Amino acid sequence: MRLLYFMMKEKKGIMRKMIKINNRVLMALISMVIITTLIGGCSTKKTATDVQQKTFVDMTGKTVNIPAVDKIDRVAVLTSPQVQIMYILGVQDKICAMTASQYRYKLFEKFYPRQAQIPAPRAQAADMNVEALLNSNPQFAIGSEMDMDLVDKTTKIPTVRVATNNNPADVFKTRKAEVQMFGEIFGAKERADKYCQYLDSVLDILTKKTSVIPNNEKAKVYLGYGADHLTTYGGDTYMQYQIEAAGCLNASQEISSVAGKEGGLSNISLENLLKWDPDVIVIDTGSPQDMKKDPTWSKLKAVKNDKVYILPVGGFIWNRPSSESAALLPLWLGTKSYPAQLKDISMDNEIKKYWKDILGFSLTDDDVKSILNPPSTTSGSGTGGGTGGGTGQGTGQGKK
Incomplete structure (x- = not known):
């Protein structure tokens, strides 16, 4: 019995020592985890491999x-x-x-x-x-x-x-x-496809409604930028094709821009404009009323017939290459140039549709008015914020 007593006592002593050792090991492990976490938390910058x-x-x-x-x-x-x-x-x-x-x-x-x-x-x-x-x-x-x-x-x-x-x-x-x-x-293919489908549908509508117009009856459109309205897009720029998509002719088609860049702009003379005598003029500064008061500008057909319009400004200016201008500028030009042929198209509704279906935002009537009738001073000269490289000055000479 005495032997059994000493054996039990010794076993309890060993167990106490083991518990103490295990506690020390456990505390050491906990300390290591805490230190590792703190060190990791101090660095928030991810490396390329992260x-x-x-x-x-x-x-x-x-x-x-x-x-x-x-x-x-x-x-x-x-x-x-x-x-x-x-x-x-x-x-x-x-x-x-x-x-x-x-x-x-x-x-x-x-x-x-x-x-x-x-x-x-x-x-x-x-x-x-x-x-x-x-x-x-x-x-x-x-x-x-x-x-x-x-x-x-x-x-x-x-x-x-x-x-x-x-x-x-x-x-x-x-x-x-x-x-x-x-x-x-x-990873937004569905929304990208939705935009592309909308753009295609707009171009299809314009083609169906304007393709029957004889070439000699198509409206000549001039887009003039800057304070003097004498900066424009020539026939070797993207605007040539947006104007054509509206069923119109580019009044400044004979002008070449530097290297034919997508956003390239050219300077012209007032004599050029008097020779072309466009049916429709779009400006981004000033006002149609100012043109009527000017003895030279008032000679132009578009000015006489009240066919001078301020360039719309939505999510971006409509005279630069953008997803919005590709879809809406030709449609807007078409309604201004051929009100009878496109009488069933409401630009107010189309703008609301684009902003709702494509951008996901619901516009009010006042929002639409702010797009279609922007203060001319906010429209800019058509050279800022675009896709780059396209603000060079052309020669003002005919295309070669």
Whole structure:
């Protein structure tokens, strides 16, 4: 019995020691977990290997590594037409930096107030505050070739390019390809396809209603920009084909722009305009009333017949290559040039439909009025915030 007593006592002593040892081990393990967690928590910056990557080919054929769809949360979108596409796809929350010109288009801010707080490191084409861009901490940047070349030279931020030097005759294909590229990047194919289908439907309607108009009866349209209204798009630009889509003729077709770039603008003389004598004039500054008072401008057919209109301004100015202008400018030009043939089309309704079905925002009647009757001073001269590279001056001579 005494032997059994000592054996039991010794066993209890051993167990107490084991418990003490186990407690020490447990405390050590807990301490290690806490320290590891604290160290990990101090570093919020992810390395390239932390985020799953995918290889992507942009519109210029450049291959770039960008995050997988579900890993994208911070993107610098550095031109206004491309900011529009982010709204089309419903991924505007991912914009961490943009172009300063976007601040001018307040209608988006009405529905998405955060836009007013998004940093804008890009002032205009190839004019970038690189430090501000870096501080916005984008996973990658999207923009024109000119802007992305600058980003490549000054940072290590991956860049995705939109095509700004495509054949101007492919303007509608380019707009659709642009939206579809964004749809692929952000996993929003359905919304991208919806835009493309809407654009196709608008072009089909215009073709059916205007293709029966004889060429010698088609309206000649002149789009004049700037304070003197003497900057325009020639026949080698994308605007030539948007005007033709409306069933109209470009009054300045004989003018060439620098290198025929998509957004290329040319200067003309008033003598050019008097010779062309357009049926419809669209301006972005001043007013039709001012033209009537001018002894020279008042000689023009469009001025005499009250066919001078202010360029609409929606999510962006309608005289630059954008998804909105591709869909709505030809339709608007058609209704102004052929009110009888297109009498069943209400631009008020079409604008509301576009903003609701494509952008997801419901416009009021006052919102529509602000688009169709903008203050001319906010329309700009047609050279700011576009897709880059297209503000050169033409020769004012006929096409060769």
